[in-house]
Every structure is written in structure tokens, then in C-alpha cells.
Amino acid sequence: MADKVKVVIGDRLGKGQAVAAGVEKAGGVPVLIPGPGADMKVGDVMNAEKATLGICFCGSGGAGAVTAKAKYGHDVEFGMRSIEAGITALRAGKRVLGFGFMDVEDLGYRITTEYLQLLEKEA
Template sequence: MTEVVIVIGDRMGKGQKIAEGINSVEGCRAIVIPGMAADMKLGDVMNKENADLGLSFCGSGGAGAITAQNKYGYPQRHGMRSIEEGETAINEGCKVLGFGFMDTEELGQRVAKAFLKKYPRS
């Protein structure tokens, strides 16, 4: 099975709980960008790691997602405040999801499962 790689960039250097949720889903692996302003490095790390999905977290949920789109052309949705919005964005083809601060295992699990449902791996 080809592994799904999901990169997490959080403005405050967090994302560990989201990563736990992603890593709990079989076939998925999270990469947490360390340090403050990690969201602004999201597109660069996604490109370097050939990632399938990127998650950006900051107050507005937009800076890292918009930067990744502008620099690399990744389709994105930002300003999201719920897990359901993220699931919908994946179903609509977004590769970068921008959220307000939401470092929860549930978000990681549900986003990873939504990605696998949309893009099954053999």
C-alpha cells in the first residue's frame, strides 16, 4: 500500500495531536513542521516530501494555505473552523486545508480517513 503523507504546519509550532490522529489511520503518515511560523513553510515541505495533503493552522486559517497555493499551485481552502469543512474540501479536490487553531486527534483521524476514501490506495 502506498503511504499517504500529510504535512502539518502550525503557526505556534503545534500539531502533535493532529499527527497522532493521522498516524493512527493505517497507511497514513504525518510530518509535523517544527517551530514557530511553521505554517509558512507548509508548501515548501509538501513539495520536498512529495506530500499528498497539507494542513495549515493559524488564527485565520489562511496564511500558510494561501502561501502554498501561490508558490506551488496547490488547490486550497482556508478559513475553516470545523472538521466537516475539511472533509468537504478534500472531497472537492483541495490539497491544502487551512484551519484556525484545532490541534485535536479527531481532526487528524477524520481528515486522513476522508483523504483515503476520496483517493483509495492499493
Template sequence: MSEKLVVVIGDRLGKGQNVGKGVEAAGGQAVVISGFGADMKLGDEMQKHQAALGISFCGSGGAGAITAQSKYGYQARYGMRSIEEGITAIQEGYQVLGFGFLDSEELGKRLTEELMKLKG
């Protein structure tokens, strides 16, 4: 695969760096949005970077994902709390995943690996 898959990460508290490390470890390109309220910019940044996947983090796991869905029409699943839920969502064709706070390298790595497997 010549071009890396772009994964945009928006965290309500300005985090997401660990997930970004996992994305990169799996061979993807991570774009971590900086600053508080970054989850609300997820759809805008996905459009800007032509991302294959967007990951949103906030307390409920929904605000940024719902905003990206409403503004740009991305298929979003939110309220997730585990890596397995995210993998299932990718397998079902969702482009935006909303989680409660779960800034782990393993999450980024496994989601990116699954996406690459599906994209060939």
C-alpha cells in the same frame, strides 16, 4: 495500499502534534513542521515529502495555505473552523486546508480517513 499517504502539518505556534497522532492512527504518515511560523513552510515541506495533503493552522486559518497555493499552485481552502468543512474540502479536491487553531487528534484522523477513501 503499500505506501502511506503523507500529510504535512504546519502550525503558526509550532504545534500540530495532536493532528499528527490522528493522521498516524488512520494509517497515514504525519510530517509535523517544528517551530514558530511553521505554517509558512507548508508548501515547501509538501513538495519535499510529496505529500497528498497539507494542513495549516493560524489564527485566521489562511496564511500558510495561501502561501502554499501562491508558491506551488496547490488548491487551497482556508478560514475553516470545523472538521466537516475539512472533509468537504477534501471531497472537492483541495490539497491544502487552512484552519484556525484546531490541534485535535480527531481532525487528523477523520481527514486522513476521508483522503484514503477517495484515493482508494
């Protein structure tokens, strides 16, 4: 099941490599959008890749998530500043998670692991 969990990652400053490493470590497939302004493309890339989750980063933690909701109707949570807030949002059914700048491996790992656990419960 893990090989089917694609996580799109977009960072306003073109980062996200550490989060991508965490997604991969948890058994997910990271899709890292390159370059500055990548957060604004999360919804587009999720749609193109048929991805399960999106994680975006900017100063406010909201621009990419709001854009994904406006363009594609994704359930979003934004303005988050902790991994725990992301897990809570995921459990509430949100699939695009907007954070302030947090390019840390543990974020990608824990979000992916939690989502895989949610899938197991549904099966």
C-alpha cells in the same frame, strides 16, 4: 495505500502534535513541521516530501494555505473552523487545508480517513 499518504502539518504556534497522532492512527504518515511559523512552510515541505496533503493552522486559518497556493499552485481551502468543513473541501479536490487553531487528534484522523476513502473510490 495508506503508507503512501503523507500529510504535512504546520502550526503558527509550533503545535500540531495531536493532529499528527490522528493522521498516524488513520494509517497515514504525518510530517510535522517544528517551531513557530511552521504554517508558512507547508507548501515547501509538501514539495520536498512529495506529500499528498497539507494541513495548516493559524489565527485566520489562511496564511500557510495561501502561501502554498502562491508558491506551488496547490488547490487550497482556508478559513475553516470545523472538521466537517475540511472534509467538504477535501471532497471538492482541495489538498491544502487551512484551519484556525484546532490541534485535535480527530481532525488528523478524519481527514486522513476521508482521503483514503477517496483514493479507494478512484481505484
